Amino acid sequence: MPNYKMSLLCCGGTGCRASESVRIVERLREEIAAAGMDNDVQVVVTGCFGFCEQGPIVKVIPDNTFYTNVKPEDAEEIVKEHVVKGRKVTRLLYEDPDTKKHISDSKHMGFYQKQLRIALRNCGFINPENIDEYIARDGYEALAKVLQGTPQEAIETVKKSGLRGRGGGGFPTGLKWEIASKSPGPEKYVVCNADEGDPGAFMDRSILESDPNSVIEAMAICGYCIGASKGLVYIRAEYPLAVKRLQIAMRQARDYGLLGDDILGSGFNFDIEIRYGAGAFVCGEETALIHSMEGKRGEPTVKPPFPAESGYLGKPTNVNNVETFANIPVIFLKGSEWFASIGTEKSKGTKVFALAGKINNVGLIEVPMGTTLREVIYDIGGGIKGGKEFKAVQTGGPSGGCLTKKHLDTPIDYDNLTAAGSMMGSGGMIVMDEDDCMVSVAKFYLQFTVDESCGKCAPCRIGNKRLEEILDKITKGKGTMEDLDYLKNLSKVIKDTALCGLGQTSPNPVLSTLDNFYDEYVAHIVDKRCPAHKCRALRVYAIDPDRCKGCTACARACPAGAIKGEVKQAHVIDTEKCIRCGACFDKCKFNAVIVQ
Amino acid sequence: MDTIKLTIDNREIEVEKGTTIFQAAKQMGIDIPALCYMKLDNLGVENRPGGCRICVVEVEGRRNLAPSCSTVCTPGMVVHTHTMRVINARRTVLELILSDHPKDCLVCPKNGRCELQDLAARLGIREIHSVENAAVSTYKKDTSPSLKRDMDKCVMCRRCETMCNDVQSVGALSAVNRGFMAVVAPAFEQRLVDSNCTFCGQCVAVCPTGALTEVDHTGRIIQALMDPTKKVVVQTAPAVRAALGEEFGMEPGTLVTGKMVAALRRLGFDEVFDTDFAADLTIMEEGTELLDRLGRFLGGDKTVKLPILTSCCPAWVNFFEHNYPDMLDVPSSAKSPQQMFGAIAKTYFAEKIGVDRKDLVVVSVMPCLAKKYECQRDEFKVDGNPDVDFSISTRELASLIKSANIDFLSLPDEEFDAPLGESTGAAVIFGATGGVIEAAVRTAYEIYTGKKLDRIDFKELRGLDGIRHATIDFNGTPINIGIAHTLGNARKLLDGMRAGMYNFHAIEIMACPGGCIGGAGQPFHHGDSSVIKARMDAIYREDAGKKIRKSHENPYIIKLYEEFLGHPMSEKAHHLLHTHYFDKHD
Amino acid sequence: MDKIELNKCQKDKIAEICAEFGNAPGELINVLHKCQGHFGYLPEEVQREIARNLHIPVAKVYGVVTFYSFFTMQPKGRHSISVCMGTACYVRGAESVLEELKKELKIDVGGVTPDGKFSLECLRCVGACGLAPVMLVDEKVYGRLEPKQIKGILAQYE
Known part of the structure; x- marks a missing residue:
């Protein structure tokens, strides 16, 4: 293996690939070859760096220069200047939004400073398609360690670490393993849930794309603990890159004897198969996931029996999600005490969030449990985009709720989020500003739930549809105050009676917005007004006579004939006739049509 | 026989291990209402998808209500079958089901013999809270020489599916679609006469509503x-x-x-x-x-x-x-x-x-x-x-x-x-x-x-x-x-x-x-x-x-x-x- | 949907795919993925053939096909457009992008243009939230979209 003096790490995550990172890699390699430095400098395609807002990212090792927003045409300059002459390309460096100074090393960036990367430890550092790089960072050492002890000892370690499921429910992982290990039967299964369905969360995919071996290693450890020799990864078919990298990693692990029969000479056999999801959010629920893996409709069934007693093919099955597994090897390497020292009393370790929405630094972040929302949004996220005012942050996806200013200093952990009416969920974190209508946001989530409901139980099948209809009615200005009472009661009953976790949490976006933004609902109903001007049917359009040039474009566009005015004279909208379609607003070239 | 003790509606009862709350309640004369649940004892047929959520009860210490048909009794369990929370939940859910059900009861072939109608009467439903112009799920109607399907009246109890698949092994019917449009139907929602239906009619025999009837x-x-x-x-x-x-x-x-x-x-x-x-x-x-x-x-x-x-x-x-x-x-x-x-x-x-x-x-x-x-x-x-x-x-x-x-x-x-x-x-x-x-x-x-x-x-x-x-x-x-x-x-x-x-x-x-x-x-x-x-x-x-x-x-x-x-x-x-x-x- | 007849070669292909998965009913979803990959969609006759090979009722196959949003019984357009409807894209205006696409293509979500050129779909998070709102045309990702760009993007496709 050549001993490279310099490495250019280029993000090969889905986000950066969408911005031509593949082409950047090609260009970098061409330039390096042209400079005759192929033996000294290598280009490594890594997984996600997390700082998607600034992607594509190219990081230069050993000097840790962090280039942002790189384009294929920048390759020439990076190689000619930085690689050949050792001069950093300043214009590609990250600019601190406050000081306007260029920062070269990522560890000095606000985005990274408050992060602690455990599950994402290898993301952006290693080539995910090369197991050697994983092994070089202590990969598979945890497995080796576990195989030298008893399964009970290993389960005890996981229990002591305090790790809880990162997929949504937050069930203690060690306890789950213990139950599965105690379930009788020669045939058991380890399932990795990689059917990430939360619209706005992509950490599981990112981990599989960036560090597939950590999941494979953890599944093998789990298999040893519960007595399973088969693992199944249930993954979204829409994740082709993650699938490919997982397959490569599995093949390499088999070649190294880290999967298959008699792993590391321990006599323990374990191998993994891939099963594909096919687009059903409800399959994030364990029992639904198992039915899907059996080739059936992904409908959940009443628990108990839990999968740990009767799961895949009726056999004891342990289901954990990708992020949960990604934490496992570290717990064994650094010890359960170390892990338990991070976080809050009941939530240990870190949590990965997909930070997105109206925020400056969109990306994938990992913070210790107990970090406040304020730290995440302002210190890491760099505040609200375009200098707008923070309004709410939605966590937990369709199962979660919207939190407001008053929650900004709440330390993030499972229990605090639940108490505040939201959820940890899988880790979506969407920031909203003053332009977002909270009734519409609730409606958006309900539309999602209605689309994704399996239809098995009546409260979810029909109840969510009714919630959506009422919300739609309110956003159209046709709601009544009685609707709010019904909305509340219906939400509570759905939570109380739905069969599975999807239905039991689906009203959360409604309840949390009702709690935190009641006035906004009232404004829609009583004043027929959408404070965020988002709801089309509630907009009142008017023409600013000072800006209007009398071009008649709006009058011609108006399907209701509501706009009157002479050519080259200021026009007027007849609000009685106006059907609020917004055609005039879209047509006006002079920004003369305003929403009141 | 292994038995366990639990309390239902302030009365203690001892039941065989594995008994559900629904069955235990029945043994002590408490008749919990249910819709999708069906048990044909001497034939070994049980349909309990836990889908209708009408049979829910309150179990102390549990976060949400429990479907009594499919919740097994545990020692010391304290169950309430008739609290305000339960009554409200049952009525609300039933109203939901009714909101997606045609209201032509007077001329329905199942009029007077409909389990949904009986349930509405039993729970005393007098009006259906719903939304103006609320969506209703509608499907193609089908008449075969023997059976009629009017799935607008389907409540997704899945009894017909159980009969057709688990009991008869015919497999003409399956749950299809998902969410609000989920329904039980033959493949491609084709006519029964074009399917492998045998016209045994056991689906009709168990349908609680007028969704499946005879010609x-x-x-x-x-x-x-x-x-x-x-x-x-x-x-x-x-x-x-x-x-x-x-x-x-x-x-x-x-x-x-x-x-x-x-x-x-x-x-x-x-x-x-x-x-x-x-x-x-x-x-x-x-x-x-x-x-x-x-x-x-x-x-x-x-x-x-x-x-x-x-x-x-x-x-x-x-x-x-x-x-x-x-x-x-x-x-x-x-x-x-x-x-x-x-x-x-x-x-x-x-x-x-x-x-x-x-x-x-x-x-x-x-x-x-x-x-x-x-x-x-x-x-x-x-x-x-x-x-x-x-x-x-x-x-x-x-x-x-x-x-x-x-x-x-x-x-x-x-x-x-x-x-x-x-x-x-x-x-x-x-x-x-x-x-x-x-x-x-x-x-x-x-x-x-x-x-x-x-x-x-x-x-x-x-x-x-x-x-x-x-x-x-x-x-x-x-x-x-x-x-x-x-x-x-x-x-x-x-x-x-x-x-x-x-x-x-x-x-x-x-x-x-x-x-x-x-x-x-x-x-x-x-x-x-x-x-x-x-x-x-x-x-x-x-x-x-x-x-x-x-x-x-x-x-x-x-x-x-x-x-x-x-x-x-x-x-x-x-x-x-x-x-x-x-x-x-x- | 028009009924199509499968020729022998197509039937053999389905049999081959099913055999690859041991003709096991539990592999139905894998079989459907592979068949959709091959045929582009899952018309009635393909489902019937799968049912025959796996020895399961065709109603079950149809029940599964209609449950998962990934499976489709509609042939797609030559170019398939997918708009990300993840929350990040939603709050950054995915809805207006979708509206514009519907208006330009004169089809609804799930539809195909009459000339068979484009089909329009929504999908959940692409994972390119930094580029929100995002849409895919075939494999290509278009980020930071505004409705007014749509016309120009569509014009690039034959």
Whole structure:
């Protein structure tokens, strides 16, 4: 293996690939070859760096220069200047939004400073398609360690670490393993849930794309603990890159004897198969996931029996999600005490969030449990985009709720989020500003739930549809105050009676917005007004006579004939006739049509 | 027995481990309302998808409400079945279900017998909170010769799916779509008649609402009865008399043969005949066929097809035509009693009374919905005129009686008309699983051995176990008999036979649980399968009370052969009383 | 949907795919993925053929096909457009992008243009939240979209 003096790490995550990172890699390699430095400098395609807002990212090792927003045409300059002459390309460096100074090393960036990367430890550092790089960072050492002890000892370690499921429910992982290990039967299964369905969360995919071996290693450890020799990864078919990298990693692990029969000479056999999801959010629920893996409709069934007693093919099955597994090897390497020292009393370790929405630094972040929302949004996220005012942050996806200013200093952990009416969920974190209508946001989530409901139980099948209809009615200005009472009661009953976790949490976006933004609902109903001007049917359009040039474009566009005015004279909208379609607003070239 | 103690509604109870809250409550006289849940105890059928959420209860220490049908009792559990939280949840959920249900109850075929309607009444729903112009899920309607589907009325209880798949192994129905549009339907929401549906109708038998119903022929029958140019005769299947009384509030298992005959006569049928007569005829033909095959087999002919399979059940015939096309020559070629009756009525009887077959309307009253399909099969028509014009269910007969201003309970007992009304005890037991083969054995034994039977009752062939077998000693020759009821059990039996697990000479198969007494045209059992047992007892009571209990001793049957058919399996018998089967494999 | 007849070669292909998964009913979803990959969609006859090979009722196959949003019984357009409807894209205006697409293509979500050129769908998070709102045309990702760009993007496709 050549001993490279310099490495250019280029993000090969889905986000950066969408911005031509593949082409950047090609260009970098061409330039390096042209400079005759192929033996000294290598280009490594890594997984996600997390700082998607600034992607594509190219990081230069050993000097840790962090280039942002790189384009294929920048390759020439990076190689000619930085690689050949050792001069950093300043214009590609990250600019601190406050000081306007260029920062070269990522560890000095606000985005990274408050992060602690455990599950994402290898993301952006290693080539995910090369197991050697994983092994070089202590990969598979945890497995080796576990195989030298008893399964009970290993389960005890996981229990002591305090790790809880990162997929949504937050069930203690060690306890789950213990139950599965105690379930009788020669045939058991380890399932990795990689059917990430939360619209706005992509950490599981990112981990599989960036560090597939950590999941494979953890599944093998789990298999040893519960007595399973088969693992199944249930993954979204829409994740082709993650699938490919997982397959490569599995093949390499088999070649190294880290999967298959008699792993590391321990006599323990374990191998993994891939099963594909096919687009059903409800399959994030364990029992639904198992039915899907059996080739059936992904409908959940009443628990108990839990999968740990009767799961895949009726056999004891342990289901954990990708992020949960990604934490496992570290717990064994650094010890359960170390892990338990991070976080809050009941939530240990870190949590990965997909930070997105109206925020400056969109990306994938990992913070210790107990970090406040304020730290995440302002210190890491760099505040609200375009200098707008923070309004709410939605966590937990369709199962979660919207939190407001008053929650900004709440330390993030499972229990605090639940108490505040939201959820940890899988880790979506969407920031909203003053332009977002909270009734519409609730409606958006309900539309999602209605689309994704399996239809098995009546409260979810029909109840969510009714919630959506009422919300739609309110956003159209046709709601009544009685609707709010019904909305509340219906939400509570759905939570109380739905069969599975999807239905039991689906009203959360409604309840949390009702709690935190009641006035906004009232404004829609009583004043027929959408404070965020988002709801089309509630907009009142008017023409600013000072800006209007009398071009008649709006009058011609108006399907209701509501706009009157002479050519080259200021026009007027007849609000009685106006059907609020917004055609005039879209047509006006002079920004003369305003929403009141 | 392992037991546990728990508290329900402030009373302590000790139950067997594994008991659900629903069952435990029932044991102490608390009747928790439910909609999707259905348990047919003695048939081993349980449908508990936990979907309707009507049976929810409050369990102390639990975050949400628990579905009592599928929540197993745990020691020390404290359950409340009637709190404000529970009442509100139940009512709200039921209102939701009603908000996506048509409101045409007054003209619905299930009006008065609908479990959803009963539930709404029981919970005292007086208005449905909903949204203006709330969406309702609507689907293509479908009418087949036997069954009607109006899935707008489906509540996704999944009982039909359970019957079609788990019990019958037919697989014509599956849950399709998801979310608000989820429904149970055939593949591609195609017409049932284009699917592999056998028309057994067990989906109809368990549907709590009007989503699945039978095709109603009562109007056509009233028309025929009122038509002075038509001669209308009726035949009634054995299982009908053991269940019809239920429609008039009588106890399950009450035999109403005499009142039924009287009612049919008052309805205006010109002749009231009995399918039992044709059942005796079936035994003559099928029994002879069995003895013929058996004789050849014992004589060393290895090409002979054994075991012989009964063919009286039209759903079963459809089932093997769809699923076992390689075995079309195995079942008896004898037509079912309904069709034998029709063939004889429109030849022998029509000639006797000098009426053209086109002016003779043959109506059958059946416990069955597949019979509606069977009588419309092309091979049972002569120049387009069917041997049996209409087949109605037990339920339809009850509704005819009610609509004709007849007070059923006060009717006298009357007798069937001759010549097609006379029957033996052997024919009566056709109505229960194992009955056809017992009737066949009674006749075959005496013909084969040339001896009189010492005992007529073959109790070893009776019962409700899904698959049964027995060996009958035919004077030194052991005859192995297999019996299955429900098509799922039939499949198990046939597959087992193919795998060499069994070595039978004759097999009886009935598609419905319990045989025809559990047919889909019978009064709804609403999940109470003790009703089926009661009807079965009634059938055997009727048999025991008959003077003649062996088909070959029926004097009118003997006369029919003498006057018309010649002998069993004669050319004429073959032409009129036997049929052939079709490959319907997809 | 028009009924299509499968030729022998197509039937053999389905049999081959099913055999690859041991004709096991539990592999139905994998089989459907592979068949959709091959045929582009899952018409009735393909489902019937799968049912025959796996020895399961065709109603079950249809039940599964209609449950999962990834499976389709509609042939797609030559170019398939997917708009990300993840929350990040939603709050950054995915809805107006979708509206514009519907208006330009004159089809609804799930539809195909009459000339068979484009089909329009929504999908959940692409994972390119930094580029929100995002849409995919075939494999290509278009980020930071505004409705007014749509016309120009569509014009690039033949």
